[in-house]
Amino acid sequence: MxxxxxxxxxxxxxxxxxxxxxxxxxxxxxxxxxxxxxxxxxxxxxxxxxxYLTYVQDFPTGNETGKYLALDLGGSKFRVLLIHLKGDSEAEQITKIYDLTERELHSTGVELFDYIAKCLHEFVCEQKVDNEHMPLGFTFSFPCVQTGLSRATLVRWTKGFNCSDTVGEDIGLMLKAAIARRPGLRIDMVAILNDTTGTQMSCAHRxxxxxxxxxxxxxxxxxxxxxxxxxxxxxxxxxxxxxxxxxxxxxxxxxxxxxxxxxxxxxxxxxxxxxxxxxxxxxxxxxxxxxxxxxxxxxxxxxxxxxxxxxxxxxxxxxxxxxxxxxxxxxxxxxxxxxxxxxxxxxxxxxxxxxxxxxxxxxxxxxxxxxxxxxxxxxxxxxxxxxxxxxxxxxxxxxxxxxxxxxxxxxxxxxxxxxxxxxxxxxxxxYKYDMMLSEDGSGRGAALVAAVVHRDYMERKSLNAKLRQ
The missing domain is CATH 3.40.367.20 (Hexokinase; domain 1)
Structure with missing residues (x-):
C-alpha cells in the first residue's frame, strides 16, 4: 500500500x-x-x-425539408452524406466513407478534388439521386480565410496533407471546378464551413x-x-x-x-x-x-x-x-x-x-x-x-x-x-448554459447550412417574383 x-x-x-x-x-x-x-x-x-468570419448568418428552424448533400473532409478519410430533412427537427441520413491514400494526400490540388468529385458522382449514382439538382455543404476542417459563404482561401494544410498548388488558393472554386469537370454531375456547392460551425448548426436544428x-x-x-x-x-x-x-x-x-x-x-x-x-x-x-x-x-x-x-x-x-x-x-x-x-x-x-x-x-x-x-x-x-x-x-x-x-x-x-x-x-x-452532444455535426451541420442557404434563396426568389407582379 x-x-x-x-x-x-x-x-x-x-x-x-x-x-x-x-x-x-x-x-x-x-x-x-x-x-x-x-x-x-x-x-x-x-x-x-x-x-474568422464564416458568413453563416442564417440558422435552422427545425422546419427544413428536402434532400441535401454534405462532404466532410478533415483527415485521411472523407465522408459523403445524403441528408433527408423532414421538418420537426427530423432527419435521415446515408453516409459513405472514402479513403484517401498517400497519393491523394500529397498530390496536386486538382488531383485531390478530381478524386473527391469522382467519389461524389459514384455516391449520387448509388443513391439514385444523380438526376436531381443537389445543394451541397462542404465541411473543410483546415485553417482558411473565408471571403464568402462558399469561398475560402486555404491558409495551411494540417493532419498529414501536403497537396501542392492549394495554399493561398480558393478551395471552394477548386471543388466547383472539379465538379464541373464531371459530365452529368448536378451538384451545387453552396457553403464551406469547418467542423465547429457544423456542430453548432446541427445542434441549433434541435x-x-x-x-x-x-x-x-x-x-x-x-x-x-x-x-x-x-x-x-x-x-x-x-x-x-x-x-x-x-x-x-x-x-x-x-x-x-x-x-x-x-x-x-x-x-x-x-x-x-x-x-x-x-x-x-x-x-x-x-x-x-x-x-x-x-x-x-x-x-x-x-x-x-x-x-x-x-x-x-x-x-x-x-x-x-x-x-x-x-x-x-x-x-x-x-x-x-x-x-x-x-x-x-x-x-x-x-x-x-x-x-x-x-x-x-x-x-x-x-x-x-x-x-x-x-x-x-x-x-x-x-x-x-x-x-x-x-x-x-x-x-x-x-x-x-x-x-x-x-x-x-x-x-x-x-x-x-x-x-x-x-x-x-x-x-x-x-447567464445560464447547458451542453448538448452533437449528432454528427460535421456532416449533418454542413447539409443544414446548405438547406438554410437554399431556403434563403427560395424566399428571395419568391419575393422578387411578387415584386415583379
Missing part, C-alpha cells in the same frame, strides 16, 4: 499541472483579450485567435438556443454567434442581418503568450517535437492528439524520480520504452481507464501489459498511473471550461446551449464534468 508521504510527493510533483484559481482567472482574461483583438480590424493581425459549437477530439476548436456590429472586418453588405458565426480557431491561442503561465516543461517538449513547432499552443495542451504524449512524459519523469514503479523489477525496461517510444501511450487509454478503481485495476493492468509487457502490476502503481491521467484530462477540461465561459459571456444571451462533438468529449466519462467545474465559476451569474 502507498504511504501517505508517497501520495503527497506525487501530488506535489503534479502540482504544476493543477491550475490555481489565479492562473485560471488570468487565462480567462487573456483569452477574452484575444477575442477582442481577433474581432478588430486594426488588431486582428496581432491576435492569436483570428476569429435547439435554437445553441449559440456555441465546440470540438474536443484529435484537435480542439470553437465557434460562436456574434453580433455583426462587433465584427469590424465584416463588409457592410453583410450587415443587413443581425448575427454571424465566428470561427475562433482557438487552437492557436497561446502563440502570442496567453498561456505562458500554465505552460510546463512537458508542454514545451510536446511543442518542440511537433511538426508545427510554436503553433497551436492551446490545442497542444488540451486536445486528444497530445494528451497521451503528455502522460508519457510525465510518467517518465515520475519513474525517474522513484514516484512510480519504484519497486518494479521491470523498471529499467519501462524507462527504456517511455524514453525511446514517443506516443506509446495513446490518448484513448485515458478514457478507457477513467472508471477503473479498486484493488484489482483490470483496465490499467491491461494498459501496462500492452505498452510495457508488464504482468501483475502493483495496485499502487496502477492507482498512481490513473491519477496522472486524471490530472492531465482535468487540466484540459478545466482550461476549455474557462475559454468556453468567455464565449458564453460574449454571446450575452440569458441561456446558451453549447453544441459539442469530438472523441475526447464523447469517450471520457468525466470530461463534461471537468468543463462544467470552471464554466460554473466563470460564466456570469446573469
Amino acid at each position: 502507498s504511504t501517505t508521504s508517497e501520495l503527497t510527493r506525487l501530488r506535489e510533483f503534479l502540482n504544476e499541472l493543477i491550475p490555481s484559481e489565479d492562473q485560471l482567472v488570468r487565462l480567462y482574461q487573456n483569452f477574452c483579450a484575444q477575442i477582442r483583438k481577433g474581432l478588430g480590424s486594426k488588431t486582428n493581425k496581432d491576435a492569436s485567435t483570428k476569429c 435547439n435554437p438556443s445553441c449559440h456555441i459549437g465546440l470540438i474536443v477530439g484529435t484537435g480542439c476548436n470553437a465557434c460562436y454567434t456574434e453580433k455583426v456590429e462587433n465584427c469590424e472586418r465584416l463588409d457592410s453588405k453583410y450587415k443587413d442581418k443581425p448575427k454571424i458565426i465566428i470561427n475562433v480557431e482557438w487552437g492557436a491561442f497561446g502563440e502570442k503568450g496567453g498561456v505562458d503561465h500554465l505552460f510546463t516543461d512537458y508542454d514545451r517538449n510536446v511543442d518542440q517535437n511537433s511538426i508545427n513547432r510554436g503553433s497551436q499552443i492551446f490545442e497542444k495542451m488540451v486536445s486528444g492528439m497530445y494528451m497521451g504524449e503528455l502522460v508519457r512524459l510525465i510518467l517518465l519523469r515520475a519513474v525517474n524520480e522513484n514516484l512510480v514503479f519504484a519497486q518494479c523489477k521491470l523498471r529499467k525496461h519501462i524507462t527504456d520504452i517511455l524514453t525511446k517510444k514517443p506516443h506509446c501511450i495513446e490518448t484513448k487509454v485515458l478514457s478507457d481507464i477513467a472508471n477503473d478503481r479498486g484493488d484489482d485495476w483490470p483496465l490499467v493492468k491491461d494498459v501496462f501489459k500492452q505498452v510495457f509487457n508488464l504482468n501483475n502490476a502493483d495496485p499502487d502503481d496502477c492507482m498512481k498511473f490513473k491519477f496522472i491521467c486524471d490530472v492531465v484530462v482535468k487540466r484540459s477540461g478545466n482550461m476549455i471550461g474557462v475559454t468556453l465561459s468567455g464565449l458564453v459571456n460574449k454571446v450575452g444571451e440569458s441561456f446558451s446551449v453549447i453544441g459539442v462533438d469530438g472523441t475526447v468529449y464523447r469517450c471520457h466519462p468525466n470530461f463534461d464534468g471537468y468543463m462544467r467545474e470552471t464554466l460554473d465559476r466563470f460564466v456570469d451569474k446573469d
Whole structure:
C-alpha cells in the first residue's frame, strides 16, 4: 500500500499541472483579450485567435425539408452524406466513407478534388439521386480565410496533407471546378464551413438556443454567434442581418503568450517535437492528439524520480520504452481507464501489459498511473471550461446551449464534468448554459447550412417574383 508521504510527493510533483484559481482567472482574461483583438480590424493581425468570419448568418428552424448533400473532409478519410430533412427537427441520413491514400494526400490540388468529385458522382449514382439538382455543404476542417459563404482561401494544410498548388488558393472554386469537370454531375456547392460551425448548426436544428459549437477530439476548436456590429472586418453588405458565426480557431491561442503561465516543461517538449513547432499552443495542451504524449512524459519523469514503479523489477525496461517510444501511450487509454478503481485495476493492468509487457502490476502503481491521467484530462477540461465561459459571456444571451462533438468529449466519462467545474465559476451569474452532444455535426451541420442557404434563396426568389407582379 502507498504511504501517505508517497501520495503527497506525487501530488506535489503534479502540482504544476493543477491550475490555481489565479492562473485560471488570468487565462480567462487573456483569452477574452484575444477575442477582442481577433474581432478588430486594426488588431486582428496581432491576435492569436483570428476569429474568422464564416458568413453563416442564417440558422435552422427545425422546419427544413428536402434532400441535401454534405462532404466532410478533415483527415485521411472523407465522408459523403445524403441528408433527408423532414421538418420537426427530423432527419435521415446515408453516409459513405472514402479513403484517401498517400497519393491523394500529397498530390496536386486538382488531383485531390478530381478524386473527391469522382467519389461524389459514384455516391449520387448509388443513391439514385444523380438526376436531381443537389445543394451541397462542404465541411473543410483546415485553417482558411473565408471571403464568402462558399469561398475560402486555404491558409495551411494540417493532419498529414501536403497537396501542392492549394495554399493561398480558393478551395471552394477548386471543388466547383472539379465538379464541373464531371459530365452529368448536378451538384451545387453552396457553403464551406469547418467542423465547429457544423456542430453548432446541427445542434441549433434541435435547439435554437445553441449559440456555441465546440470540438474536443484529435484537435480542439470553437465557434460562436456574434453580433455583426462587433465584427469590424465584416463588409457592410453583410450587415443587413443581425448575427454571424465566428470561427475562433482557438487552437492557436497561446502563440502570442496567453498561456505562458500554465505552460510546463512537458508542454514545451510536446511543442518542440511537433511538426508545427510554436503553433497551436492551446490545442497542444488540451486536445486528444497530445494528451497521451503528455502522460508519457510525465510518467517518465515520475519513474525517474522513484514516484512510480519504484519497486518494479521491470523498471529499467519501462524507462527504456517511455524514453525511446514517443506516443506509446495513446490518448484513448485515458478514457478507457477513467472508471477503473479498486484493488484489482483490470483496465490499467491491461494498459501496462500492452505498452510495457508488464504482468501483475502493483495496485499502487496502477492507482498512481490513473491519477496522472486524471490530472492531465482535468487540466484540459478545466482550461476549455474557462475559454468556453468567455464565449458564453460574449454571446450575452440569458441561456446558451453549447453544441459539442469530438472523441475526447464523447469517450471520457468525466470530461463534461471537468468543463462544467470552471464554466460554473466563470460564466456570469446573469447567464445560464447547458451542453448538448452533437449528432454528427460535421456532416449533418454542413447539409443544414446548405438547406438554410437554399431556403434563403427560395424566399428571395419568391419575393422578387411578387415584386415583379
